[in-house]
Amino acid sequence: MWLGNLPRSSSRRGTYLFLLVFLLGTVLPLGVASSPDSHGTDAPQDTKHEASNGHGHHGNESHTAVKKAFPVLNFEYESVRLPFEIALWILLASLMKLGFHLIPRLSSFVPESCLLIVVGLLVGGLIKIVGEKSPVLHSQIFFLYLLPPIILDAGYFLPIRPFSENIGTILVFAVIGTLWNSFFIGGLLYGVCQIGGKDLEKIGLLPNLLFGAIISAVDPVAVLAVFEEIHINELLHILVFGESLLNDAVTVVLYHLFEEYAGVGSVTFLDVPLGFICFFVVALGGVFVGLAYGLLAAFTSRFTTHTRVIEPLFAFLYSYMAYLSAEVFHLSGIMALIACGVVMRPYIEANISHKSHTTIKYFLKMWSSVSETLIFIFLGVSTVAGPHSWNWTFVICTLVFCLVARVLGVVGLTYIINKFRIVKLTTKDQFIIAYGGLRGAIAFSLGYLLPPDHFPMRDMFLTAIITVIFFTVFVQGMTIQPLVDLLAVKKKQETKRSINEEIHSQFLDHLLTGIEDVCGHYGHHHWKDKLNRFNKKYIKKCLIAGDRSKEPQLIAFYHKMEMKQAIELVETGGIAKIPSAVSTVSMQNIQPKQKVTERALPQLSKGKEEEIRKILRTNLQKTRQRLRSYNRHTLVADPYEDAWNQMLIRRQKVKQMEKRMNNYLTVPANHPDSPTMSRARLSSDPNAYIPKPKAGIPAITVDPASPQSPESLNLVDELSKRTEEEEEEGIVMKMHTPSTDEVFTSNNAEKEQRLMRCLSDPGPHPEGEEEEPFLP
């Protein structure tokens, strides 16, 4: 029988693969057949033209004497061509993603980005064989449509605390590191060009410097794609990632500067200080634009209590507008986007409903995922398609200089930075930072943007850029994981923040601020404290609706924890014996990656209950991992979606029934239930709520696709009725710690209000994402 299992699983895999190939087989030829000129800007006009022609033609036809038979089935492709192709490409990208995770071991040692580029190469090759003109990653499309979702996702979920603590280091790496890289690479390449063969001699200093500027920027997309999968510790992640985000300002300035003057041929001395000023304008201007839009978005979200459905739209639209506005003025769009996301997040999350928050989160992750996939696939396609001009010297030298420049830059800058840091960067850290300097699609797009008339060597540049990108993504991307393991670099800690940590951290913040004041030293804590106080006093009042503006952060955190515990209690049914097989929220979306260390649990008098709760808690903790913001590929299912309301109802019912049973010793009559209620109940149990100690107890069927607002309104009403009832009865069963009961059995109106508010709009991120003071 040992043969029995093997073929079954492999045959299932085989079926999947076959299905995938089959789908691809149908999808690809369609894509191939329809791809030429799909993404050019003339395509819409073309289709419009042809569509109007078609209509005119039809019109003519109907007027002429010769009457054809009425066409029952028509084939008119041109009018839907563009959206069709776009959808097809996105579908292809998503199917690819799916496919990778079905193939068992591949995704563990090859990062997704590499696989996607390979797919792109294959598709590009296919297109070329068929003979069509393949779509190239037009820079317009890249910068306007593909890049913003990724950056917004990164900015919105940027972990503020480590970012602000390391902002100095990040800025030094981003600005000075990138400057060093560009000039080093550009200068050395110029030297090589002078020495190397005759076709290289024509390339002047400025084009070389421009090329250096393009190739030297660390790419956020590539870094995100690779670093997400290696789970490195927070500090290193934020350093490399922050650098990749903030170097956009430098890149923009250098690019425009050199591009302008490469046409002219020389740079006067006046331009250098102008360049400096330009840098500050670009960077600070971008941030300012983002700030303005972010505050606007926060302000708008204050008034959305009656139109909950379109709340996420505001977040997205304002951010996109920030990006576009910054691009209009040639300011740094990336920095605008990041600033907007960072600024609006705390206020929006205080204002919007729980569902909107989930929507925003999921949409951002989805779009950024799709974008990233498309970018890599297109990189592959463009590689096959693009005009290439291979020059051994140039390309090899570029590669070598990139690596050398990166290492030298990191080592040199770390030496200086360590003098100012409290926690110094070790050699291992430096190695990872240097190794993590991946180049990506931004470099390619910038190179693609170069006007060919000014830059006859554009093709060679593109080839070199692609080579460097391939090298960094493939070689560095694939080997970084084993290297991280080999060097035993500290990994990410997957733990939740306990209330102790929260309280003591705040305590220490106040303490440090006080000590800084005693010393007369205006340090990090001092300014953070000032900002927080300013935020609390003025800004929060404007931007957050209702009385949530006054809610201290500690209380909000505590509420989240209590909700969590409440859910746990509800899931245990609140009474003694629970079979440990009760599995909670649907596990489909959850891919727990690492075990979560168990927290110290409260010791309650009811020992057995505690034991059971412990079991459940370990199960729950595995599922409810704290969503580290920058991990895009595993989305933890939000257990609060709709499960919350149902659980709450059930809990109330449980308590009621218990009370009644204790008081009257009769089986209570059935309440007329709302459909949600009956769905939420254990199916075989209409009366008493004691879960039978059977092994085969049905799992609590939480239907993730439960209906939306109309139902929830009902739920609220029911619960309010119930709480009122309980109040009248006045008997409150204190089964557990007073804290959790207080959440449910409201003894005063204030708490009831809060409870009701909780039900209709429970706090935005009860799964433990920190709601921190503005600069925690």
Added chain:
Amino acid sequence: MGSRASTLLRDEEIEEIKKETGFSHSQITRLYSRFTSLDKGENGTLSREDFQRIPELAINPLGDRIINAFFSDGEDQVNFRAFMRTLAHFRPIEDNEKGKDPSSSEPLNSRNNKLLFAFRLYDLDKDDKISREELLQVLRMMVGVNISDEQLGSIADRTIQEADQDGDSAISFPEFVKVLEKVDVEQKMSIRFLH
């Protein structure tokens, strides 16, 4: 600043303070000038009023406790040595100190001592435990007046439950240390004094 400050502080004193606290020469002189600027009575010691004159400290929720931390038991004047000794807890831990032999006494800014300092700020009655009442007081100071007592009580209860391992419904120092083991105390409790 400059010469006037350094003449009031003898070199031997500087050496002693250096040995005891680990501060460098320049840091000591800088802090001495701060000390003298706070010392309005110019008698070489600081009183509670001198501290309370610092504006930001007045709005700090933990202001009073921090001030009290400088004063040792029963005294109401702080001389420069004691001032430096308290501030030494917040010196960043340097790498070269980690290699020191364990026989020498633990430097004031070791992780343990930093945590001990913080613990003592909670523990007002100095019984080496943070009781529920003490925790409540701190919570009340940090959270403000809008929150009800019951709610704070439940927070305090939960906090103690989480941390308490020996079941005495209070947080002892080892429990405190354990709870904060994931927090990067070396970084969080250090002030970067400029060189």
